[in-house]
């Protein structure tokens with residue numbers, strides 16, 4: 001995903017002279033092509049994320065569209081107040097990019113488990129929060145953020161994820177603000193809502209077990225297309241949300257909030273309420289080493305056959 | 310004394326190499342650059358007890374550059390803080406030995422993996438010791454790249470104000486960070502002058518010379534002046550394994566089987 005991101009950013013920067021990339025002493029063997037092509041619009045600020053976020057705000061005030069890049073919690077939690085106050089309150093054109101969402105850096109331990117940031121960032125006004133699922137979504141989200149004038153967060157996976165989306169030139173695969181993407185519509189009762197790189201796992205599980213369930217990918221956690229979401233609530237009797245994030249404040253949380261919001265607005269009757277199941281991390285740190293797959297399983301981020309009965 | 314810690318450092322390096330090789334882990338360069346510092350600290354400088362890692366009067370050692378944990382785990386294992394066999398699973402599925410320091414491991418004071426966290430914590434610990442009139446010392450080891458972080462400088466400004474004379478900061482100045490040379494990214498020079506301007510008592514030494522390390526640590530522990538102490542230890546990233554020395558690549562790479570045996574051979578030469 002990070003390769004898809006950087007290649008697309010180079011593409012965007014070729015036609016948009018305002019795109020600037022700041023890195024926090026990270027991106028070795030990833031960002032060099034950008035730095036070589038646009039030396040005047042690249043800077044390694046060093047291991048100093050708060051400084052990086054502040055500098056991005058300043059550059060954006062002077063007209064640049066600034067991407068800041070680091071891993072895990074460093075470009076988010078470490079500089080949360082700069083993001084909230086400098087970038088989002090001033091509504092600046094800054095894009096925060098984190099590589100290694102969730103347990104992508106599993107063996108590196110809790111410092112590198114990025115499992116709370118969606119909840120924290122989702123509460124900040126003006127900020128668009130994105131979590132692409134595969135290289136296709138990463139590329140499309142990069143283009144979206146480059147064209148969008150305002151603050152965005154992009155949670156990327158790591159490297160080497162396979163492409164999940166097929167027929168990506170179809171109109172239904174276009175990404176605009178809040179888009180929900182249909183991956184499979186094989187069942188009328190149950191749907192799985194997935195965000196970020198859990199999607200590959202979900203699709204494999206459904207296919208391997210021959211389950212009649214629909215699957216939707218949510219590249220946006222904020223905002224989410226309300227009309228489309230309401231239709232999905234009405235269509236399915238049972239919905240499972242899955243994310244590589246703490247349960248509280250995350251993606252499933254956002255979906256539940258909207259469900260009750262729609263009901264309060266009278267858009268959804270009591271008997272249309274789908275049964276909801278949220279798969280997310282259960283308010284715990286995991287201080288064991290392991291691959292992403294291993295940690296997902298330790299944290300219970302797994303589907304079970306019985307969820308589809 | 311010095312010969313003893315030199316052999317200890319060699320053993321630390323050999324075990325570090327094995328851990329990183331088996332786990333296909335990263336960050337061996339920074340683990341090797343601080344191996345001599347750890348060897349001298351744990352060979353008679355730090356007042357610690359492997360049988361009672363939490364006893365109250367111990368000296369505190371905080372590793373801030375947690376990514377270099379492999380050589381600290383090796384040091385503690387060789388010292389008997391835990392069974393060496395436990396290290397076998399280092400950084401693999403289910404192991405408590407993460408590839409950053411973990412405070413769940415006996416002998417490790419703080420978890421660290423996000424740079425720029427441990428010095429403020431060390432200040433808090435040193436302040437607690439002062440308020441409680443305890444005699445133990447607090448040591449904190451940071452990397453050079455890590456000094457880019459503002460959090461460190463907040464502590465560097467405050468520690469002399471609080472007269473934290475019981476705080477000993479060691480800088481592993483190996484001249485390389487994640488994206489290149491320190492001097493090309495955020496040049497720290499003149500580093501000693503910065504510490505002195507901030508009213509620290511500053512020492513500048515060869516971080517691979519065991520007698521210099523030993524004498525400086527003793528001086529810092531025994532010093533009667535009221536300033537916090539900073540030891541700028543000039544080191545070489547990847548020290549001890551010639552093909553890893555001074556190379557950015559070995560911040561990331563894990564040795565191949567052939568490289569592993571070559572490296573081990575080089576270390577065994579000095580047995």
Ligand SMILES: Cc1ncc(C[n+]2csc(CCOP(=O)(O)OP(=O)(O)O)c2C)c(N)n1
Pocket residue numbers: 024025026047048049074078338339340342374376377422423424425452453454455481483485486487546560
């Ligand atoms: C806050 C934070 N930002 C970024 C990183 C990613 N990172 C890990 S090691 C490292 C730099 C390594 O260089 P240095 O700090 O000099 O350590 P050493 O040379 O001793 O290995 C970076 C940027 C991090 N761990 N924490």
Ligand SMILES: [Mg+2]
Pocket residue numbers: 339452453454481482483484485486
């Ligand atoms: Mg360094």
